[in-house]
Amino acid sequence: MSSDTSTEGMDGTRRGFFATMALAFFGSVSALGFAYPLGMYLWPRERKVKGAGERSMKIPLSDVPIGEARFVRFLGKPAVVVRPNEQQVIALSPICPHLGCIVKWREKEKEFLCPCHGGRFDSKGIVLGGPPPFPLPPFSSSVEAEYIVIKEV
Ligand code: FES
Incomplete structure (x- = not known):
């Protein structure tokens, strides 16, 4: 009986760990999905400059x-x-x-x-x-x- 309780406890801990990792992963992906377009908007790769450096x-x-x-x-x-x-x-x-x-x-x-x-x-x-x-x-x-x-x- 006591071995069952410890297994459940380990499963719960494992489940919690995976839930936390999944949350961290999807949270990071979501943050990146927001940060990348914002970064491209604020610091575009190609900048239009009149005169010197004309494209x-x-x-x-x-x-x-x-x-x-x-x-x-x-x-x-x-x-x-x-x-x-x-x-x-x-x-x-x-x-x-x-x-x-x-x-x-x-x-x-x-x-x-x-x-x-x-x-x-x-x-x-x-x-x-x-x-x-x-x-x-x-x-x-x-x-x-x-x-x-x-x-x-
Ligand atoms: S896309 Fe309609 S005429 Fe060119």
Whole structure:
């Protein structure tokens, strides 16, 4: 009889220990789940600084033939560079302002087409037709020596 009582006591102690450990574990996970987004909000990894340290990207001019478009990643997001002619370079966000699909370049028509709902944009990102309410957002772009330089607007 006394051995049963000591076993129950040990089970109770063990159960208590595991309950405490489980509570500590889930409490830590919950605290981390709250602290991480708060930390990212208060101390973001990338900071936008005007002027020095401007965030830009260089693409060799030869990578974008005249009349074609090149899709790249800029600042972790998609971007597209178009050369409608020898002098002009245009950099845009290819994210459709309607519902966020990525537009495709139609080389023959020299326009962008959104595959989701048929939104159409010219090479400058201006809406030609379909449901998009706004043009494709532009990036600043220029030609420096043999490179196309894209910058945040
Ligand atoms: S998402 Fe592009 S037209 Fe709807």
